[in-house]
Amino acid sequence: MIDIFQILNYFFEIFSSDMMDIPLIAPIVDYLMQIPLLNILVALILWKPFFAVVIMPGLGVLTLYLLYIVWYERKLTARIQWRVGPLEVARPIRGAIQALADGIRYFFQEAIVHREAHRPYYVQLPILAFIPVLLPILFIPAGSAVGIYTPYSIQLIVTFIALIPITIVAIGWAANSRFAYIGSVREAFMYFAYEVPFIIAVISMIFLYGSGDAYIAVEKQSTIPGVLLNPIAFVVYIIAMLMATSRLPFEIPEADQEIAFGPFVEYSGILFGLVMVLAYEKLYIMTLLFTILFLGGWSGIYCPLLGDLNGPLWLFIKSVVVISILVIVRSIYARYRLDQALRIGWTSMLALSIVALIIGGAVGVWLS
């Protein structure tokens, strides 16, 4: 018995040594910390690495964001298209929990695995695909809350983002159907089209800040945000983001009218629910990096009541605002053809990214 208490105490020491300091809820936290056993739970939740990964800007708000963005995108598109959009699920709040209702429906729907599929991979891959999507969260700092601190955080995030298409190609291969096959080939092509300009654009920003450390990047943007320091990299990053998350006008791997959702054509039930949100999660991760690189990251108006929560909150708010602006392209543009998208990726975007690299180097020298 003593051993268990010692172990618990040991963990409690670790957790409570590095806790989020939020004056707004400080009285409640202080009261809970006096209760044995419950205090270790509270200390864990408010432990900075845990808070960053699981609560904010990690999994907790990621779920909230998914519920919000699916509804918001549909509602915005509907407003543009002279419609009402989702309304019937929870009428008083204008159908805001529509995504939740859809998720529950997916959950209880039969997930059919067709005969031609490579069954183990087919079932596993939607879940495995979450690993490269969620790993970057470990390295994304938000103010003082950070999962794992490393001076190479930007490079690491980019690396994990680059892993995501591989799982999608594998999904298409495991589905073993005509349209899924065409969809994975298209995904692979698009991967090559955006990945090179995207990485060059990020490298130009690393040049500019002189470090791959997100803290240094944010610190250097304290007067002028990155978008003004290197607007070309900003443009390249936005286009690459649209391509990477297969949003219109680059919704080519999943083009539902052409190849019926491409790699995901055979999925149903909760498996479809999982693969459907993959692109949204990728968009979220890329937008977090985008905010850190170009929009001053977690710096914002400091509210003393929130204390340490200021950083994560500002990062989240900025990201959601950026995404809310980005979803409007869905209702404006038609889909490009694969060869046109590849041409854009390998000519104008590549040229722009190299210009951005030069600007990044020049401004980096001026800043240092």
Add this chain to the structure above:
Amino acid sequence: MEEYTLDIPVEPPKELRSLFIPIPPAYVEDVYKSDDFLILVGPQHPGSGHMRLIVRVKGDIIQEVIPDPGYVHRSIEKLAENRLYIQNIPLVERPAIMDAANFNLGYIRVIEEALDIEVPERAKYIRTMLAELCRVGTHLYDAAILAVFLGHTTGFMYPFGIRELICEALVRVTGARFTSSFIIPGGVRRDVDNSTLKWIYDMTLAMERRLKSFERIFIKNPTVIARLKDVGVLTKEEAIKYGVVGPFLRASGVEYDVRKIEPYEVYDELTWDIPVSDAGDGYHRFLVRVNEVAQSLSIVRQCIKQMPEGRVISEQIAENGEDIRGSFYDSLYDLVLPAGEYTTLTEGARGTIIYSIISDGESNVPYRVRIVTPGWLYLRGFMESMKGERLADLQAIYGSFGYFPPEADR
């Protein structure tokens, strides 16, 4: 680009033998031996109508497309042989319900030609107006389908929103949103009052304003132009050779319109142009129809302005009075066409509609009704234009033709 062949034995998949596809097994074997890939698009696919397209692709390039029409065949021609002439009116509208007035008009004109029925002027104007309203409705419907095939959902919703005005106009005139069966031998079912005509006149002006917002978001959209321009080109010679009809023929540079060549109703009394383009690609097939919408709205306005007063039903049909209501069946059930074959051409929204009735001269049902719809006529040109394009262009070309399987299958 140099080609590398891999000498790997490839077995044609089993499902290609069990799916009842209308191609010989040797063809399938040949495809698989020559490094090509067969893709079956449809009949239930978000990017095809109710028709299966057997697409043979090499890499991303379409080599050949074999259509498999007939999925929504309703045997309208056979059904028509067992019904009275007037009972056929609702039936012959069914192939393309958006274009109901034009289909209706073509059938009625055959009967009128056979029986030498003189149609009153006012009825002719009302018929022309209805036909043009339906033409606008069909073009908007096709534009919407084209937009959604390109992944442009706003371009899908706007024309359907605008088309509600057409439906409302048809409701006010005929009482039904599209399949109204309003045109009957000798005229139309009932007169249209002035307030309705005034409403339709204002509606055309309101519609032009709304079409401007559609033009901004879809027609002039750079991504749409990139997708449609120089895609699925049919030259003038090819279009004539493959027997393409309607706006798609005019988009290839052939100035042919039944309304001008053999004017029926009051088309020769109105001033309007035939929109023509020489490019023959997907974008101009679409643009020609966009310009036709403007022409049609102008025709509708002219009809309303010039519409004379008078009867709406011929004296030969409604002998007792000016109104056919209440005595419709009594006046028309015993129509018997003189023995012989009668044919008319009508310019429907998607092209020439050929109606041909063969009568034996003694029965009150037709011996044979032949309907050749525009969809069936331009199917060949549609298939030929897809050769050599990319797989993603299949939907763009499909949309640019506005192919409508129920219309082609009848």
